[in-house]
Amino acid sequence: MTAVVTETEDTAVVKPRSVTRPVVGFGLIAVVAVVLILTVPPGDARVQLTRGPEALQIPLMTLPATLAVGVPAAIAAVLAVVALVQVLRTRRTVPMWLTVAAGGFLLLAFLVHLVSGKSSVLPLTDLLASTLFLATPLMFGALCGVVCERVGIVNIAIEGQLLGGAFAGAVVASLAGGNPYVGLVAAPIAGVGVGALLAWFSIRYQVNQVITGVVLNVLVLGLTTFFFKGLLTELDGWNDRSRLPALPIPLLSDIPVLGPVLFRQNLLVYLLYAIAITLHVYLFRSRWGLRVRAVGEHPKAADTVGIDVNRTRWRNTLLGSAIAGLGGAFFTIGQGLAFGIDITAGSGFIALAALILGRWTPSGAIVAALFFGFAAALSQSLRSFGVTLDSNIPLMIPYIVTLFAVAGFGGKVRPPAAEGIPYVK
Amino acid sequence: MTQDDRREGSRGPDPAVEDATPAAPAETGPDVPHAPPSEPRPTTSVTRRVLEDITSSSWLITVGAVVLAMVVGSVLILMGDTEVQATLGYLFQRPSDFFRESWRAISEAYLALFQGAVYDSQAPTPERRIRPLTESLTIATPLILAGLGLGLTFRAGLFNIGGQSQIVLGAIVGSYLGFALELPVGVHVLVVLLGCALGGAVAGAIPGFLKARFGAHEVITTIMLNNTSRFFLLWVLGTAAFASATPQVSPLLESTARLPLLMGPGFRLHLGFVLALAAAFLVWWLMERSVLGFRLRAVGANQEAARTAGMSVERSTVVSLALSGLLCGLAGAMLVAGTEWKLTSSVAGTIGFDAITVALLGRNRPVGTVLAGLLFGALAAGGRIMASRAGAEAELVTVLQAVIVLLIAAPPLVRAVFRLPDPAVIRRRREEVAA
Numbered sequence: 001m002t003a004v005v006t007e008t009e010d011t012a013v014v015k016p017r018s019v020t021r022p023v024v025g026f027g028l029i030a031v032v033a034v035v036l037i038l039t040v041p042p043g044d045a046r047v048q049l050t051r052g053p054e055a056l057q058i059p060l061m062t063l064p065a066t067l068a069v070g071v072p073a074a075i076a077a078v079l080a081v082v083a084l085v086q087v088l089r090t091r092r093t094v095p096m097w098l099t100v101a102a103g104g105f106l107l108l109a110f111l112v113h114l115v116s117g118k119s120s121v122l123p124l125t126d127l128l129a130s131t132l133f134l135a136t137p138l139m140f141g142a143l144c145g146v147v148c149e150r151v152g153i154v155n156i157a158i159e160g161q162l163l164g165g166a167f168a169g170a171v172v173a174s175l176a177g178g179n180p181y182v183g184l185v186a187a188p189i190a191g192v193g194v195g196a197l198l199a200w201f202s203i204r205y206q207v208n209q210v211i212t213g214v215v216l217n218v219l220v221l222g223l224t225t226f227f228f229k230g231l232l233t234e235l236d237g238w239n240d241r242s243r244l245p246a247l248p249i250p251l252l253s254d255i256p257v258l259g260p261v262l263f264r265q266n267l268l269v270y271l272l273y274a275i276a277i278t279l280h281v282y283l284f285r286s287r288w289g290l291r292v293r294a295v296g297e298h299p300k301a302a303d304t305v306g307i308d309v310n311r312t313r314w315r316n317t318l319l320g321s322a323i324a325g326l327g328g329a330f331f332t333i334g335q336g337l338a339f340g341i342d343i344t345a346g347s348g349f350i351a352l353a354a355l356i357l358g359r360w361t362p363s364g365a366i367v368a369a370l371f372f373g374f375a376a377a378l379s380q381s382l383r384s385f386g387v388t389l390d391s392n393i394p395l396m397i398p399y400i401v402t403l404f405a406v407a408g409f410g411g412k413v414r415p416p417a418a419e420g421i422p423y424v425k
Numbered sequence: 426m427t428q429d430d431r432r433e434g435s436r437g438p439d440p441a442v443e444d445a446t447p448a449a450p451a452e453t454g455p456d457v458p459h460a461p462p463s464e465p466r467p468t469t470s471v472t473r474r475v476l477e478d479i480t481s482s483s484w485l486i487t488v489g490a491v492v493l494a495m496v497v498g499s500v501l502i503l504m505g506d507t508e509v510q511a512t513l514g515y516l517f518q519r520p521s522d523f524f525r526e527s528w529r530a531i532s533e534a535y536l537a538l539f540q541g542a543v544y545d546s547q548a549p550t551p552e553r554r555i556r557p558l559t560e561s562l563t564i565a566t567p568l569i570l571a572g573l574g575l576g577l578t579f580r581a582g583l584f585n586i587g588g589q590s591q592i593v594l595g596a597i598v599g600s601y602l603g604f605a606l607e608l609p610v611g612v613h614v615l616v617v618l619l620g621c622a623l624g625g626a627v628a629g630a631i632p633g634f635l636k637a638r639f640g641a642h643e644v645i646t647t648i649m650l651n652n653t654s655r656f657f658l659l660w661v662l663g664t665a666a667f668a669s670a671t672p673q674v675s676p677l678l679e680s681t682a683r684l685p686l687l688m689g690p691g692f693r694l695h696l697g698f699v700l701a702l703a704a705a706f707l708v709w710w711l712m713e714r715s716v717l718g719f720r721l722r723a724v725g726a727n728q729e730a731a732r733t734a735g736m737s738v739e740r741s742t743v744v745s746l747a748l749s750g751l752l753c754g755l756a757g758a759m760l761v762a763g764t765e766w767k768l769t770s771s772v773a774g775t776i777g778f779d780a781i782t783v784a785l786l787g788r789n790r791p792v793g794t795v796l797a798g799l800l801f802g803a804l805a806a807g808g809r810i811m812a813s814r815a816g817a818e819a820e821l822v823t824v825l826q827a828v829i830v831l832l833i834a835a836p837p838l839v840r841a842v843f844r845l846p847d848p849a850v851i852r853r854r855r856e857e858v859a860a
Contacts, residue, residue, distance in 0.1 A: 156586075156644070197831075205835035210584050210644055214781055215830050222823030223501075229818040230505030346655075349648050356645055392660040399649040406646060407639040415642070 022087045022094065026080045029102050033077035036109050040069045043117030047124050049257050065116035073109035076102050100367055107374075127377055129261045132269075135373025136334070137162060137344070139272055140327020141351025142358065142365035143279060144191075147320035149360055150283065151313045152296040152418035156213025157198050159348025160220035161321050164190035165328020167224045170239055170339035171232065173332075178242040180333040184268065184326070187333075191325015192318050194220055199317040203310050206422035217348070225341050232339060243336030244268055268326070268334045275323060280362040292316060296416035299423040309423045324348075353402040360415060372398040481848040487786070489839040490832035494825045499531045501824060502817050506530040534817040541810025542803035552691055557806055559694040563764060565802025567592070567756035569701040571780030572798050573708045574629075574752030576789035580712065581745035582725035587632055587647025588753045589777025590654035591625040595754025597661055598624030600675055600761040600768035603682035605666075613681040617762050618700075618755065625754015626747045628654065633746030637739035643746070651777065659770055667768065675768035684763045697759040702795065704752060709791040711748075721745050753777070782830040801826060 045068040047061045079102035083094045115122045141158045148155035155161075168190030173183025194216055201207040232239035244266035253263040283289040291312060294302040299309045331343045350372050357371075358364025379394035479485065503509050509530050512523040540547060542561050548554045571588045578585035599621030608616060632646040662673045669676040684695040712718035723731040724741040732738050760772050783801055787793030808822035832839050840847060 154644075156648075201831060201835055205838055207831075207834040208584075210586075211781075211785060211834055212831070214586065214778065215785075215827050215834075218775075218778060218782065218823060219827035219831070222820045222827055226501060226505065226818045226820040226824060229820065234507065346652060349652060353645070353649060390660050390663055392656040392663070395656045396653050396660075399653040403635065403641070403646055403649050403653075406641040406649075407635050 023084060026084045026087065026094075026102070029106055030077045030080040030084070033073040033080065033106055033109065036073045036106075036113050037070050037077075040065050040113065041117035045069065045112045045116040046121045047112065047115075048121050049125055060121065065112070068112045069109050069116060072105040072112065076105035076109060079105065096364060096367070111378075123381065125257055125261060127374075127381060128258070130377040130380065131370060131374040132261055132265075133373070134376045135369045136269055136272060137327045137330045137347050138351045138354055138369035138372055139276065139366055140330065141324050141348050142354040142369050143275060143362060144320040144324035144327070145352055145355035146279065146283070146358075146360060146362050146365055147292075147316050147323065148195075149355065149419055150292050150296045150416055151316040152299065152416055152421065152423070153199070153202060153313055153317050154209040154213065154420045155195075155198065155317070155320060156210055156352065157194055157216040157220075157348075158324050158351050159344060159346065160213075160217040161191040161194045161324035162328035162331070162344045162348050162351075163217075163220050163224055163342070164194050165325030166331040166343050167227070167328075167339050168325070169329035169334075170332035170337075173242045174238055174240040174338075178240055180242045180244045181267075183242070183333045184244070184329055187329035188322035188325040191321040191323070191328065193321075194325075195317050195321020198321070199314050202422065203313055203317075206424070209420050221342060224339070228339060228341055239338045241336055241338050242333055244333055266334060268330055271326065276362055276366055283362060293416075296418055299418050299421075303423070303425070313423070324351075350398060353398060356415075357402050357405045371401075477846060477851050481846045481851055483788075483836070485845065486836045486839050487833060489843050489845070490829045493832055493839065493842060494828040495535070497828050498534075498821055498825050501821055502530050502534045503527055505817060505821075530815075530817075534811055534815040534821070537811040537815040537817075538804070538807035538822075540807070540814070542807030545810075556692060557810065559688060559692045560806040561799065561803040562698050563693045563695070563802070564805045565798045566695075566697045566701045566763065567759040567776050568780055568783050568801055569795050569798035570704055570756035570759060571753045571776055572783035572787060572794040573701075573704055573791060574625075574749035574756070575780050576784035576787060576791075576794050577708060577712065577721070577752070578745050578749040579784060579789045580725050581721040581741060582728065583636070583742065583745060584644045585629070585632070585647055585746060585749050586644055586781065587629065587650050587746075587777070588749075588756075588780045589773060589775075590647065590650040591628040591750040591753035592757040592760070592773045592777050593654040593658050594628035595621035595623075595625035595750075595757030596761045596768060596772050597658060599754070599758045600678060601666065603678035603762060604676040604767075606682075607679065608681060610681045613679065614684060614762060617678070617682045618758050621754040621758035621761070622751045623754065625750040625752070625757060627750065629750020629753065630743055630747040633743035636746075637742045643742075658768075658772075662768065662770060669767075673770055678762060678766045682762055683766055684759070693764055695759075695763045697763040700755070701759070701798075704755065705791040705795045708752070712791070717744070753780070756780070779826070782826055785830050786833055 043065055044062050045065045047063070047068070049061060079098060083098050083102060086092075086094055086098075111122055111124075111127075141162055144158055144161065145155055165187035169180075169183035169187035171183075172186035173180045176182035197216055197219075198209070198212055201212045202209040228239075246264055246266050247270070249263040253259045255263070283292065291302065291307050294305075295307060295309050295312045302312075303309050328344065331337065331347075332339050337343070351369065354368035354372055355365050357368035358366070375394050375397045379391045382391055382394065506526075509523070509526045512519075512526045516523050541557050543558050545554050545557050548556070571592060574591070575585050575588050599617045602620040603613070603617045606613065606616065628650060632641070632643045632650060635641040635646050636643050659673070661667055662675065667675045684697050686692065687694045687696060687698065710718075712722065720731070720736050721741050721744070723734070723736060724738050728738050731741075756776065757773065760776075761768055765772055779801060783797045784794055786797035786800070787795070804822045804825060808819035811817050811821070812819040837847075839845070
């Protein structure tokens with residue numbers, strides 16, 4: 001027994017860790033950054049940094065293109081080289097902030113490059129605002145995924161929970177005489193309804209969780225469309241528009257560039273901030289989080305020390321579903337829209353991708369969701385800054401990036417060990 | 426977890442069985458075969474044995490699930506019917522009105538569903554009366570093909586959610602070959618079918634390769650490919666190669682590229698239905714009679730054991746996903762060369778997802794998949810007529826399908842509702858009697 005242990009330890013020390021994939025990834029970032037610098041067109045780049053009525057107005061910035069592209073591209077290249085050196089020297093994965101920063105600066109350089117030497121303007125603040133706007137439901141969905149998958153419940157039904165939340169939010173707000181806050185209460189309840197079915201079938205009857213999730217999506221789509229056509233379009237006052245008002249936070253909302261983006265939002269978005277921060281802290285710093293992770297990684301061990309595995313799974317599935325349901329409300333009362341058929345249009349699946357790309361952590365999921373939101377925002381505004389690329393191509397990017405991510409480029413992705421496995425005593 | 430399975434009283438078919446039912450072992454996954462009951466013993470009466478075999482059989486679970494789904498559907502019909510709701514206002518004064526209206530709404534809806542799916546007794550000509558049945562078969566055709574493909578991967582132990590992307594890619598390739606080439610009759614349609622199969626197989630092989638080479642989970646990769654293919658299709662439709670007079674619609678396929686109609690121009694039923702049945706037979710032969718099928722099933726049943734026996738788990742992963750893609754690609758061919766004759770952004774509808782439920786309902790077996798495909802095709806065809814005649818929305822059918830599949834996946838739940846005996850318990854008791 002001891003001999004076996006020593007042997008495995010020895011091989012673990014001797015065997016070098018494969019670093020090909022991170023090296024290829026960071027190498028690519030550095031190469032692209034250099035290419036961007038070398039191909040800067042002559043002329044100026046114009047960047048718009050304000051929107052709306054913040055106190056400090058920044059005039060339209062006109063910079064020489066070489067500088068505007070060169071600086072962020074150079075920073076990206078330097079960060080990528082730093083990461084490369086670190087990977088090769090320590091043979092460990094680099095911290096996430098380094099990857100995010102290198103990618104972020106590269107994106108910025110790329111965007112400025114697009115408008116350089118042309119008459120069009122890069123609406124940077126607008127782009128950030130629509131990124132957050134498009135990413136909000138994704139972040140809710142991805143956080144729901146974190147809460148569920150960390151206890152070992154695969155939640156493919158995020159899409160259904162978002163759709164259910166959007167439906168309940170719109171209908172209840174309309175029936176309450178156009179009070180969006182009542183809808184905000186109803187939306188998580190609808191999400192919990194879907195989540196309860198998921199937990200009931202997958203924990204109580206041990207039906208395969210992927211099957212249950214897929215079928216629940218079909219069920220919710222069928223139900224909401226049935227009621228939309230049968231009731232909402234035929235009866236008055238069932239599907240009116242109502243919108244959560246924006247609540248600008250004093251002082252914070254006056255910060256240039258980021259202030260209006262982050263702090264001139266409605267209650268739903270502030271709730272998102274609170275949920276994300278709370279989850280991040282509690283999952284890794286509290287007794288609850290430790291228990292949750294134990295159930296997801298090694299349920300038998302968790303059971304041995306007295307944690308009720310299936311009860312924890314039930315609770316987390318319901319909690320996660322409530323978060324997703326709340327996120328669904330963003331599609332209707334969060335945007336001031338009435339409910340429409342399949343209004344979520346696959347957001348739940350992108351949220352799932354964000355969860356995986358974020359490596360099952362709240363902060364990672366948030367960053368990944370923002371990235372997906374950015375890709376969508378970019379595809380909406382490509383035409384406005386003079387690029388004739390088909391808008392469908394950037395929309396494909398998130399999914400392809402996730403494909404590469406799960407294939408292991410840029411580090412190993414490992415789900416919670418007990419994911420999808422029912423626990424039977 | 427099994428308290429609810431404990432039945433009280435003696436309302437079941439056999440009190441002795443009820444008492445001997447302490448717990449129901451849970452079925453996991455769609456592919457748990459119900460072991461046949463042991464050989465008859467002289468200790469119990471033949472009648473009782475036959476009754477037990479019937480009440481514990483898996484097809485009765487299916488029937489039970491359909492019945493329960495129709496009950497759920499009835500509730501939805503009532504909730505969506507404004508006249509029924511009007512009677513609720515004076516329910517306590519005249520409850521008979523409510524029940525009469527409810528019965529009218531429910532029976533009208535299900536009658537229209539049947540008329541739209543099988544035989545339309547209201548139609549004026551004999552041709553129009555049997556038209557619903559041929560519509561059901563037409564709609565069932567792509568469902569059967571895609572369901573066969575997905576069921577094949579499920580049996581190989583893989584959760585292929587990517588039917589949609591495989592159908593879409595097949596349809597893109599096939600439709601291009603269909604309108605861009607000019608080939609003689611017969612050859613052209615074959616080329617289109619092959620193109621669709623090839624396109625689908627590539628879309629299936631990608632997640633297979635990613636799983637075999639990098640261990641990427643197929644549920645995630647196939648979902649990602651589904652979404653990629655959606656935007657890829659939109660992009661393709663915008664390119665010059667697919668441009669036609671109407672934006673976002675491809676040119677019509679040449680008449681030589683279309684699947685021949687089986688019953689003349691009055692019906693949409695085409696040769697593809699026969700092909701789907703042939704494919705079902707081939708899949709049965711492949712899975713039950715060939716070495717390759719044996720390998721796939723072995724890997725699906727126990728990966729480690731199959732690996733120890735010298736089988737390549739990686740190869741079977743790629744092969745089964747590529748085969749599934751091939752069949753789903755053919756399902757795409759049924760759409761572009763069979764019914765639509767053109768490529769549109771919504772050409773695949775939700776067939777990729779519906780096919781998952783078809784495969785699950787058919788318990789991943791070819792015969793079951795054909796029957797499940799026919800049922801769902803009939804429901805879809807009937808749903809349209811139901812919406813126009815009885816005013817119940819066609820999406821009721823989607824709900825019915827989802828409920829049926831959910832219940833089929835949880836046999837203990839259906840048994841508990843109908844107080845059916847558990848086959849495992851009967852088997853155990855018989856073994857005890859024999860011993």
